[in-house]
Amino acid sequence: MSTVTETPQTRESALTRDDMAQMVARDIPTGAFVNLGIGQPTKVSDYLDVDQGVTLHTENGMLGMGPEAHGEDIDPDLINAGKIPVLETPGTSYFHHADSFAMMRGGHLDICVLGAFQVAANGDLANWSTGEPSAIPAVGGAMDLAIGAKQTFVMMNLRSKDGSAKFVPECTFPRTGVGCVSRVYTEAAVFDIAADGVHVRETFGVSVAELAEELDVELLGPLEGASEEASVR
Template sequence: MNMNYLQRSKDQLAARVARDIHDGAYVNLGIGMPTRVANHLPAGTEVVLQSENGILGMGPAPEAGGEDFDLINAGKQPVTLLKGGAYFHHADSFSMMRGGHLDICVLGAFQVSVTGDLANWSTGEPGAIPAVGGAMDLAIGAKQTWVMMDLLTKQGVSKVVERCTYPLTGIACVKRIYSDLATLACTPQGLRLIDLVEGMDLGELERLVGLPIASA
């Protein structure tokens, strides 16, 4: 059993996601970990960030002391607005999301199935507060849905599963999973490896996930 692999930190993971976003893309970053991607977009590329509460042209997080709490993202975190950016009605924002105008959305998840089913709004636990937000609209409205998450739960259970047991957000919508240990593609034939962190090998990854993964 190989335990000498190096996990990606949250910022390293955000930088890994940012590296795959193409120049000129319109992108929505979901609440939580995905918002970090805004701070790692490569210099010289033009990526237009959209926030579901009604922002287009969102910039990175402001420096300490420069926050404007009237300008926030969907997670209520203060953000900046780039030159040419705009803010607008919530309904217009959802029209963008539902109308296929976003190239990529990056969302967190509780579970993702091998074929790209997404569960990210509820664990189904009694008394849990539902938090679907705009995730359903994004998952099926964006041209590509990417998930950014830790591969394992705090209990060491894989979040990548053969079939989701939590309530679904969308069916066969996730194209890629970016995790702290590996990047995977979800295909109709199952999981396909894109890359691994240093020290990790495919056999160890399959052991952790408990599922077969086709090599890159």
């Protein structure tokens, strides 16, 4: 049941994946060091403004990753987490895979943006396995990112292919990280996860009351200062 007492910003239609990526890029603060996970998050690099001064880090040893590469600009040796060819930005550096993970584990990343199978109301993340016997585990560096980055943003659809909600009271899939997610971007709404619960930041093509009916998660009004960009801690 919703307990929203303030009205979040609302847009008339649901977001596309490109809309979501553009929104995440908008919310990344100036000067942040960021890692983008496989799937929807890889699109974020296409919408970062050079004036933001954001530096993208990759697990395979690149600091200064740029947007997706096309045509003659493609270098097969330069790829993102989803094996999509990317550009390099001025000053890009390269290093050993182990050094890249040391950066992730050492708390040197301000934000990571990950996909998810489930996110729990307390910020738990499940994104590496559905637990099915036939599922291929694909944890990659997600566990290191989820607990190593100062903030974890998630980009995901609000529902899975079978129609079940992906924003849940508790994760039923194997967890990647505990209490690590601070914000969730979906096609229907953006949520902030704080110590006191789940806050609806913005909605798109759906009301808060309708969201409350769809999700078995208590929804609160926007956090104070929710219209401002995320802070780098």
